[in-house]
Amino acid sequence: SQQGEEDPQALSIQEGENATMNCSYKTSINNLQWYRQNSGRGLVHLILIRSNEREKHSGRLRVTLDTSKKSSSLLITASRAADTASYFCATDARGRGYQKVTFGIGTKLQVIP
């Protein structure tokens, strides 16, 4: 089963607008990460937020985490056409000496110039 579920599944905005994507998860996590995937390519890490953090910034990215609601959001401010990609959240669960990273379905973002 999917650990992370992104919402919305698709988002289309004009260049310069802000884009907000949400992620919900089911079980306790150590941290939550956001990744970006350009069409037909591998994923690239964007930002990580630990379970004891509530908000984190990196350039035009802002991530929030609410562990009581088991949810996170990714905000991209002042979007650009180059931000067009799919965005995934990933959660990290620990087992007996191992670390399992699972991803959600993703949000497909289109930024229209």
Place this chain on the structure above:
Amino acid sequence: DVKVTQSSRYLVKRTGEKVFLECVQDMDHENMFWYRQDPGLGLRLIYFSYDVKMKEKGDIPEGYSVSREKKERFSLILESASTNQTSMYLCASSLARSSAEAFFGQGTRLTVV
């Protein structure tokens, strides 16, 4: 820069064939992962490994096996390929600590005919 290399970008195999997908990373990462990505389903974890010769089932291991004889190499094996295994396969690696980001290969698009 960390490099995760998957042996093929595109692969076409026949139903019933035994298929090997190879993944090599050059940063001495302990963790390695195999995912498959399908439209509308996101990334689903097939198998992962946290050490040489160690493996754990992910969420959809049926029809697959893996091999990790050396730390840098993680192979995904389709014992008898079927058409429902047509997919994009992504390999990733990470350090064995909870805040580690995962680094991805470019993916192998496998078509089973």
